[in-house]
Amino acid sequence: MSVEKMPADKMSIEKALNDSAISVNRKLDELIKPVSGAEARVIEAMRYATMVGGKRIRPYLVLNSAAIFDVHGEYALRAAAAVEMLHCYSLVHDDLPAMDDSDLRRGQPTAHKKFDEATAILAGDGLLTMAFEVLSHRDTHPDGEVRADLCHALAVAGGANGMVGGQMIDLLAENQELDIGAITRLQRMKTGDIIAFSCEAGAILGHASREQRHALTAYAHKLGLAFQIVDDLLDAEGDAAETGKPTGADAAAGKATFVSILGLERARTQARLLGDQANEHLDIFGRKADPLRWMTEFVINRKS
Template sequence: MTETLWPNTITFEEALADAASLTDSLLERLLVVPPDLEARVYEAMRYAVLAPGKRMRPFLVLTSARLFGVALRCAVQVAAAIEMVHAYSMVHDDLPAMDDSDLRRGRPTCHKEFDEATAVLAGDGLLTTAFEVLAHPDTHADPAVRCELVAALAAAAGAAGMVGGQMIDLIAEHRPLDIGAITRLQRMKTGALIAFSCESGAILAKAPTEARTALRGYAHDLGLAYQIADDLLDVEGSTAETGKPVGADAAAGKATFVSILGVERARSQAELLIGQAVAHLDLFGRRAELLREAARFVISRRT
């Protein structure tokens, strides 16, 4: 494997599949099951993070890193760390005390396949390992860059980001939120980690502020469009397509973009956001074509 990532002729689908396979290979190596009693928590961690999935966040990491010619071996470390955090958040969100989901990515959720206690610990283990991976010299030769990655991931994933967004999401079950509050919730719950995925390439490259701001802008619009698309799938998709129960949001009485805006306006809003997202990429010219295709994919996807 050379350090140069993807020829210019690669299609979005090929790049997405390659990002998934590169990230999964590294995850396999990072999470080796030890021959001891604690093996069970490693098995649950692997079950969660190696579940079939698009690996959209790893794709965003590798593609944003490619914009700056960052070494693949560094970018894939960050991709693996982010996928661990994403997987941990799903394991904890699916718990009976949270969203109480039995199905995820077409398979039993972690606490159904193992048990609730193991699922709590598997989530904890994945979150902890993500930071261990970022702090490792393999991620970047410069420890200042590694510290910046740790701090930025923690900010995105913590109480001011993903964890705070999930808190608001739980409160939303008992208290109607307006569109502004839902937008903020989603920026925290899913947007922050997507933004970190896109920005991480720039951090690895020590890229100038201008490039970082553009990638953050792209990611925020993309993340919101992604969430609206998710809400639309919850209403219009089928379990066979999405691999999870449909209508779950409505059943939980949660306000979503779709329940407030209606299907048609939600769809136009997503399209508007994708247009905005793509506009942020002008700075990078033709080099950002894969990120543009990713944006178009987000609102056309059926799963």
């Protein structure tokens, strides 16, 4: 099934994203409670890093992959909040002067600009560890094996063989010649593995079969690559006022990207092809996977 336009008589992806974001924001607000003690500053920074903006794409994927298997809403919401915590931790650390040295994120000052570098580092650490605190809590699922599976899968996706390793490769890749295979591996690790976990989480919560779980992770890996290609396109030709973060950073840093290797038009074509391939993996779920198909269309056409 190819990437389809969203039918006019169905909820738009923008509304679907907004509705899921509202629910996830409420859960994040509930989980990251303000405090009045000496640690109040780091909690405030954690809340700032998670509650200021963001489309909540990864939580959307958790919620809508879980919906395929009729997972209890509270279980899915807690897993969605946990993955957003981990994602936001990675943004806080990526923005630090020692890494991407960014001043703007989601149209607002980055955490280390709003607070200071030490507080930003601790806020990221706090969000990372809280993600596993949430996933391991009985309220996330009564089955301890499911909770352990969620924690293990997120640790693999977010660790040295996943997101952290991808960020290391990305830092080393500045001013180096990378071929398309190396860039694909880099972006699969840095971005794609957490997107894949976001879909896999629904399958884990729903006791899905091996075939169903594989279908969702395969969909997510194709979606993740399409997402990164579009991200590279936005960095190359986007408007910072629209994207909410500086543009042109990859070229300035001398980084090899999908765009620098493929060119603008071939990159756009490849993103569309990956979107079509992603949706083919959803065929086994029928119309229950429509919200994921809508996400594919959104990722391909996004402007920020």
